Amino acid sequence: MKIISHKDLKVWQESMTLVENIYKITSEFPKEEMYGLTSQIKRASISVPSNIAEGAGRKSNVEFMRFLYIALGSLSELETQLEIAVRLSFTSHNESIEKQIYFIKNMLSKLILSLKDK
Template sequence: MNKINSHKDLKVWQESMILVEEIYRLTSNFPKEEQFGLISQMRRASISIPSNIAEGAGRNGYAEFIRFLYISLGSLSELETQVEISYRLKYSEENEIITNRIFFIKNMLSKLINKLKEDK
């Protein structure tokens, strides 16, 4: 893999930043009693995804980058579950755009991890 100039050059980081915006919009309509519950959890999980991509890209070497990409993948799975919970609790309607973006980011993260493992 070629050395990136900035984590901002990574499509997976760009897509995960869009996901953060979508999650903030989605949760802005949740009941106020969820302010310190599901709203906070979903926002933190979404923020964790691009944050860990950025931190990993700024580290020294592929092994550390891969480790942070796995953390992002974990946060993405956590967020996927929380989105499902929000549907089940009827706080939101099923949102195909968010669901598809989560799936897309999962695929990109997995491919990037595999590519970095090959290049090590």
């Protein structure tokens, strides 16, 4: 399959689904957290597909990899923020989201490795 756009990348598609799921989860958070943790979690999740897209639009594999690493960092940030939300009793552990994050991290890592080989 030829990649024409970042939208063709499975990792981008999965990360867009993650954003949707995060928005559903955070809609249940306390309203007073709208500008605090809720906002941080949403921004971290949005950062993942955004950085994949921006990197895919760059001219070199080195630049693309840099943005993929940023996306990986955003996933780690998101994991931490979700753990904080659990500890503050805003939500409970969500195994489905945890698996989704792990899956996306794995795909990003494999994509980075494939770009290093080129």
